Amino acid sequence: MKTIAVIGLGNRGGVYCSYFKTDEKVKIVSVLDVSADALKEAREKYGVEEKNLFSDEEEFFKEKRADVALIATLDRLHYRQTMKALSLGYDVILEKPVSPSYEECKKIADAAKAAGKKVIVCHNLRYTPFYMTMKILLSEGAIGDVVSFEQAENVGFGHYMCSFVRGKWKSSEETSPIILQKCCHDLDIIYWMIGKKCVKLSSFGSLGFYRAEHAPENAAVKCVDCVYKDCPYNAKYFYLKSPESLCVPYGFDKSEENIVKYLSDDDNPYGKCVFKSDNDVSDRQTVNMLFEGGITATLLMHGFANATHRITKIYGTKGVMYGSLEKGVITVETYDGKKYEKDVNKSIKGVSHSGGDERLSRDVAEYLDGGRKAIGISFVEDSVYSHKLAFSAEESKLTGKEIYPGDNL
Amino acid sequence: MMNDMEFLTALTRVGFSGELQAIDLSANVGELSDEKINEYVMKAAAIARSETDKIYRNFSASPFAHGAVTLFFKNGILSRLSLSAAPLPEKAVWRLFSTGAEIIFTENGDFAEMKKAELDAPTEKIYKKDFK
């Protein structure tokens, strides 16, 4: 059994801990979080002893508190905390993105190598039954070698406005650009499936819609004060219909009265008009790539779907396979006329990220405890390369130039 | 009856659609010539009702022609046109994403599927023949 110290018990930290709690291969023994609510959660839900709860980072890092550090703070803290954890000899489970700075990503990979420690990056899409089955089908030669890859990340407007207009990832400077923040998963899937390096890429994108000039006349800054009560983006209208989409602290009572009070708070970004927020990340972006061996791949991301759905289509030398992650059905058509479907819905356990979070938690716990290495496990070196595609895409989007990511990290 | 492109452009103009933001095409074609690629670029421009601001073409020839054109239109609409000439039947599927709805249409089909940008919106079928 391995012991785990959690650094950042927020939304993501909580998801993994909920699975670790019932896994005999790991035990949560210590938590560092600056929020009193998070430490309360650690005490109440995970039974962490008072003496092992920390709100002070310096105090926490004075000594090694467990075998493994789960780092699930926001993006800009990853580098500092991972480097400290590695220097104390922890193996690390690190939320993506590794860091919003490519130089820092590389330094983490180097430090992990130098320390002889594992840094496993939480690319939960790899662990979904959908993508895992696609990977297995590819390795079994179901469609031959990859020829071309089409990936679409159609982000639901509700999710987009919650996370990327009002929420934690609305600003590239505060966290990271959306092509890294959200699409590092898609770029990782593309790189993982193709298994070759990218020769060149181009990216277009912009923030086109969620801007001040699209605000209806006389729209208020705070939705609770707005005359457009049934605007689809109105925070009160939307979150009362979909309270599960609202980002709130541990133990928040989601009664109607409380939600309205929460959204009325002047300092709460979730109550703001989507056209009057201080967001700057793109609401649409494409990445058009050429990989070694003449393999082409593209990604389209935008925030205008009814609900979030990813669509993947891979052409191979012997056939094509395609499907939607959320529907959970993969269709394979071979060029000699065979057609069949794989329905992966039965293997989905746990609701979050199409079963990816549960499987990631189980597979990582098993591996760190000395067990089998599941095919999805992604070490920092691999993630740094797929992150490099995201950094290159952002550079291309901003400069208008074609970028040559090359072989090296 | 309307042809495919008339139908698609008309669909993006009706009230429920709002403003079009992104166009996605996935097509398998018999032969992937420059002419064919340009034909699809013109179709996307007709749907976007705009001129191209930026365009990037990325194609390979082996073992069959495949690749994509990405386009940024002057009115801000972004488009990805994925094209291949795999030994499979020809098929072209358009997905249009606007502020009011998302629409899927397979060329030569009789109807489009539409979901409004509302929580739990059902999928509705819109038939070409009923559409004016």
Ligand SMILES: NC(=O)c1ccc[n+]([C@@H]2O[C@H](COP(=O)([O-])OP(=O)(O)OC[C@H]3O[C@@H](n4cnc5c(N)ncnc54)[C@H](O)[C@@H]3O)[C@@H](O)[C@H]2O)c1
């Ligand atoms: N894998 C995925 O699919 C996925 C999805 C969403 C987010 N993420 C990533 O997960 C990370 C966390 O996102 P989240 O939504 O859980 O954020 P969150 O804000 O819910 O959680 C972050 C936690 O860190 C705590 N914290 C802040 N400063 C701290 C400090 N100095 N030391 C210790 N704790 C501190 C906060 O109090 C909070 O509890 C981000 O990097 C994000 O990019 C990954």
